Amino acid sequence: MISSSELQIILISLRASFLAILIILPLGVFVAWIITKTDFKGKFFLELISSLPLALPPVVTGYFLLWILGSGSITGRYIEIIFSDNLAFTWISTILAAAVVSFPLSVRAFTVAFQSVDPNLEQCARGLGANNIKIFFTITLPLSLKGVFAGLILGFARAFSEFGATIIVAGNIPGETSTVPLSIYSNIIIGDSESATRLILVSIFIATITLVVHNRLIHIGTKQK
Amino acid sequence: MKLKLIFISSLFFIIFACSNKDTDSPLIFAAASMYDVLTEIQKNYEDEYNRSIRFNFGGSNALAIQIKSYNAPADGVIFAGDESMRILLDHAVIMQKDISVVANNLLALAWVDNQNSLQVFGDLVSTKGKIAIADKDLSPAGLYAHQALETSGVFDKVIDRLVYLSDVRATLNTLYSGNTDYAFVYLSDLKNSNKKIGYILINQDYYDPINYNMAPVSSSNHFKDINMFFDYIYSKSGHEVFENYGFIIGAKK
Numbered sequence: 001m002i003s004s005s006e007l008q009i010i011l012i013s014l015r016a017s018f019l020a021i022l023i024i025l026p027l028g029v030f031v032a033w034i035i036t037k038t039d040f041k042g043k044f045f046l047e048l049i050s051s052l053p054l055a056l057p058p059v060v061t062g063y064f065l066l067w068i069l070g071s072g073s074i075t076g077r078y079i080e081i082i083f084s085d086n087l088a089f090t091w092i093s094t095i096l097a098a099a100v101v102s103f104p105l106s107v108r109a110f111t112v113a114f115q116s117v118d119p120n121l122e123q124c125a126r127g128l129g130a131n132n133i134k135i136f137f138t139i140t141l142p143l144s145l146k147g148v149f150a151g152l153i154l155g156f157a158r159a160f161s162e163f164g165a166t167i168i169v170a171g172n173i174p175g176e177t178s179t180v181p182l183s184i185y186s187n188i189i190i191g192d193s194e195s196a197t198r199l200i201l202v203s204i205f206i207a208t209i210t211l212v213v214h215n216r217l218i219h220i221g222t223k224q225k
Numbered sequence: 226m227k228l229k230l231i232f233i234s235s236l237f238f239i240i241f242a243c244s245n246k247d248t249d250s251p252l253i254f255a256a257a258s259m260y261d262v263l264t265e266i267q268k269n270y271e272d273e274y275n276r277s278i279r280f281n282f283g284g285s286n287a288l289a290i291q292i293k294s295y296n297a298p299a300d301g302v303i304f305a306g307d308e309s310m311r312i313l314l315d316h317a318v319i320m321q322k323d324i325s326v327v328a329n330n331l332l333a334l335a336w337v338d339n340q341n342s343l344q345v346f347g348d349l350v351s352t353k354g355k356i357a358i359a360d361k362d363l364s365p366a367g368l369y370a371h372q373a374l375e376t377s378g379v380f381d382k383v384i385d386r387l388v389y390l391s392d393v394r395a396t397l398n399t400l401y402s403g404n405t406d407y408a409f410v411y412l413s414d415l416k417n418s419n420k421k422i423g424y425i426l427i428n429q430d431y432y433d434p435i436n437y438n439m440a441p442v443s444s445s446n447h448f449k450d451i452n453m454f455f456d457y458i459y460s461k462s463g464h465e466v467f468e469n470y471g472f473i474i475g476a477k478k
Contacts (some may be wrong), residue, residue, distance in 0.1 A: 063295065072296040085296045089252065089281060168291065171281035173252070174264060186282055187259045191394055191417065 005181075010202055012091070013179040017159040020098035021152045024106045028155075029148065032110030033136060058164025061101055065169040069093060087116055093170040094177045098159035106155035113147020114140055144217035150217040151216075157210040162216065250277040251300040251447035251454070254288040258305055259437065261417075262470040269466065270457050278454050285309035291317055292442070301451035303327060303439040306365040310438045319440040327458060328472035330435040331412040332369050335397070341406050342423050346373070346431075350382045353470040354406025357388050357396035365435075366393035370409035372432040411435070416471025437472070 002010075031050050035043070055063045069088040071078045080086055087093055117140050125135045141148070163181040170177040172186060182198050187196035255263055260282050271277055281288070286303035289312040291297040302319065304310055313319045333373060334346060343349060349356070358374075359367030369388075374380040388405055390396050400408040400418060415424055439458070441451040457463050464474045 066291065066295045066297065071298070076296075082399050088295075089298055136239045145421055149341045167283060171254075171291075171297070172257070172283055173279055176279065177281075189392075189394060190260045191397075191414070192261070 002202070003195075006195065006198060006202075008175060008181055009178055009183045010044055012094070012175075012177070013160055013181075016094045016098050016162075016179060017156050019095045020102055020159040021106070023095070023099045023128065023156045024103055024155050025152060028103060028106045028110055028151070029141075031068050032107050032114055033140075035107075036111055036114040037132075037140075041097055050107050051104040053101050053165075054108075058101055058162065058166075059134070062165035062168025065093070065097060065100060069096075069169060084122045088169055089173065089177065091170075094179060097165040097169050098162045101162050102155035102158040105150060105158050106151040106164060107153055109151025109154055110144075110148055113144035113151065116147065117143045146217045150214050153210050153214040153217065157207060157214070160206055160210070232330045243467070248281055251445070251450045252279045252281060252298060252301060253451070254281045254283070254292065254297070254299040254303040255303040256285045256288075256305040256437070256462055257282045258405070259303065262467055263303065266458060266463055266466050269462060270454060273462075274453075276338045276450070276453075278450070281313070286312070289313050299442050300445040300447040301439065301441045303437065305435075305437055307433075307436060307438065308365070310440065313381065313440070318444075319419065319444055323443070324438050324440040325455065325459075327437045327439045328467045328474055329437070330471075331429065331473060332366075332373060332432055332435065333410055333415060333424040334427060335400060335408050335415060335422050336406060337400055337420070337422060338406070343425055346377060346425060346427050347379065349379055349407065352407070355388050355404070356383060356384065356386050357390055357399045357405040357408035359393050359396055359409065360389045360391060364392040366396075366409065366411060369432040369435055370472050373409075373427050377428070411471075412473070413471035416469075438469070455478050 013183045035047055035050075066088055067073050068075045069079060071080055071086055075088070076088075087096075088124065104180070121139050121143070122135050125139050130138070160179075161181060162179070163185070165183075166177070166179060167182055172178050174183075178186070180203055184196050184199045184203070187193070187199065261281055263282075263356065266276055267280060281299070284290075285306060286309045288297075288299075288302070289304065289309040289326065292299050292302070293312055293316045302309075310319070310324060314321060314324075334343065336342065341354065343352070358370045361367035361371040371380075374383070375381065382467060388399065390399065393410055396405075396408040397410050397414055397418070399405040400410075402420070410424075411425075412426065415422055439447050439455055441455070458467075468475055
């Protein structure tokens with residue numbers, strides 16, 4: 001059976017993943033909207049930067065985040081002044097690592113969802129005098145809600161399984177930043193294969209649920225067309 | 226609607242349910258191979274002194290680089306092998322005078338089947354079957370095993386039988402699964418094994434001492450707290466835990 005310390009590990013992972021998609025939701029929707037509905041000179045760079053963590057080894061993303069948060073950089077020193085604490089190796093950095101790594105995946109799903117909205121409907125609304133914000137909240141978002149939700153679920157699955165960036169920027173601190181994948185790693189190294197197996201089963205269970213929900217949402221979305 | 230409510234309230238439960246330890250307490254970066262022994266000592270220490278301490282577990286060299294190059298907020302370190310300590314010494318993160326040896330480990334040659342049993346290490350030459358060894362570039366355990374084979378003059382005679390693996394745990398696992406007949410492992414790994422295993426200790430003159438070192442980080446605000454915890458590790462109750470896990474206390478440095 002799952003022990004209380006394993007339950008705590010699972011809760012740490014669930015919390016990090018939920019808060020990660022909470023960060024991704026407004027930011028990712030905004031970026032996806034810019035990518036699909038606007039056109040400007042530096043757009044290429046925005047697309048590149050927002051999807052870079054998808055292609056980079058997560059360890060590299062982790063070192064980059066550690067550099068940003070660590071007290072060695074300018075950003076890190078400002079963060080230390082604002083929060084009166086170094087954010088690297090805290091539970092907050094676990095959330096940030098999960099959010100950054102899952103961000104591109106969600107944005108990709110959002111982009112596809114926004115593109116699937118009939119542009120004629122948006123044109124109509126514009127013709128009737130609606131501004132961009134109104135068009136987005138009354139036409140684009142309601143029509144692509146399932147796709148947005150599917151993107152969030154996908155981001156959640158990725159955030160839950162995040163390892164490489166997390167171990168670099170947040171470390172593997174039991175009770176604080178030790179997520180499910182990190183604890184599996186520790187258990188394998190010390191040879192506690194029973195605890196590792198339990199956590200592996202939990203990961204498979206959560207991955208299955210999230211992917212089933214995700215696939216359902218996408219499936220329903222295409223059927224309606 | 227009801228479902229939504231349940232969903233949202235369970236979300237908030239998860240967010241606030243896991244309490245965090247005081248993040249002001251000292252943070253020690255430690256080798257992942259010492260996860261079980263250190264978490265037990267940590268628990269004893271916190272119960273006895275009512276002071277909290279936190280650990281961050283990972284590969285020793287990787288942790289050393291996180292501290293040296295990225296100012297990772299470590300207050301102290303407990304690492305396997307001397308290489309990771311040297312990285313920190315070279316960058317004046319720690320001082321030579323603050324380094325102490327926590328414990329030692331010994332190298333052993335292990336087997337499962339009684340037919341394979343050996344009396345002395347040199348007899349390995351006259352045996353048959355595969356020998357599992359950790360890769361010397363990937364794992365310190367591999368380096369020590371390599372040294373033992375070379376200095377004892379056995380290496381050339383068994384080179385065709387060697388099977389290279391990523392780390393010392395993996396070598397032990399190939400023995401369990403029956404894929405190899407002998408394996409180079411640490412004594413501490415055998416002490417915690419619940420399987421029946423035969424082994425001989427390899428003559429310590431054949432390889433460098435396997436040290437686990439600890440040191441406080443010089444610039445830490447928790448210098449005193451770290452030293453207090455290190456003193457606890459050196460106390461009788463601390464040593465007992467280490468010995469229970471198969472580590473050697475008070476061997477030569």
